[in-house]
Amino acid sequence: MLPGSLLNCVFAPIIGRLFDKYGPRAVITPGTILVVIGYGLYAMYGTETALWIMVVTHIVMMLGIGMVLASVQTNTLNALPKQFYPDGIAITQTSQQVSGAIGIAVMVSLFSAKQNGYLTDVANDLPAAAASGSSLVFKISLIFAIVNVVLSLFMKKPK
Numbered sequence: 089m090l091p092g093s094l095l096n097c098v099f100a101p102i103i104g105r106l107f108d109k110y111g112p113r114a115v116i117t118p119g120t121i122l123v124v125i126g127y128g129l130y131a132m133y134g135t136e137t138a139l140w141i142m143v144v145t146h147i148v149m150m151l152g153i154g155m156v157l158a159s160v161q162t163n164t165l166n167a168l169p170k171q172f173y174p175d176g177i178a179i180t181q182t183s184q185q186v187s188g189a190i191g192i193a194v195m196v197s198l199f200s201a202k203q204n205g206y207l208t209d210v211a212n213d214l215p216a217a218a219a220s221g222s223s224l225v226f227k228i229s230l231i232f233a234i235v236n237v238v239l240s241l242f243m244k245k246p247k
Contacts, residue, residue: 091143092150103155104162112163117240119155122148124233131226135215156236167246195225 107115126149133142161180168176203221207214 089146092146095147096150096154099151099154100158103158107159107162111245112159113240113243113245115155115159116163116243117237119152119159120233120237120240122152123156124152124230124237126152127226127230127233131223131230133219133222133226135219163243163246195228198228199225 103115126145129141129145129148161177164180165173165176199221201221202224203217206217206220210217210220
């Protein structure tokens with residue numbers, strides 16, 4: 089996990105400068121495309137996936153997330169008058185936390201259901217069942233990420 093986090097630290101100032109120079113769409117759209125690539129790779133994992141592939145996938149995903157999260161928040165706050173920045177930050181952070189918690193709960197439930205179904209209907213092979221559950225969750229996440237790519241194409245710089 090460390091390489092992805094370090095990469096985010098190194099690229100954060102560069103991403104910020106690109107955002108300032110070219111606007112939100114020039115940073116957010118490529119970031120969402122990297123997230124799509126990451127989820128696509130995650131969805132293909134199996135029990136025999138090499139560790140180096142997991143590390144590279146995590147790096148791709150973290151770079152994409154790093155490009156998207158800060159840029160979306162900055163673009164959102166730029167749409168507000170300065171006196172509303174504290175409120176905007178509170179709303180965006182709260183909605184991120186609540187949505188993340190709900191998303192994780194739903195995905196863990198889907199993972200567990202798929203894993204249990206595999207164990208019951210296919211084979212009593214826990215690693216394969218976990219891979220099956222993970223694949224389902226990452227495929228669903230991939231669909232949401234593709235929707236984000238489409239939505240990012242309509243993002244504008246606030247006036």
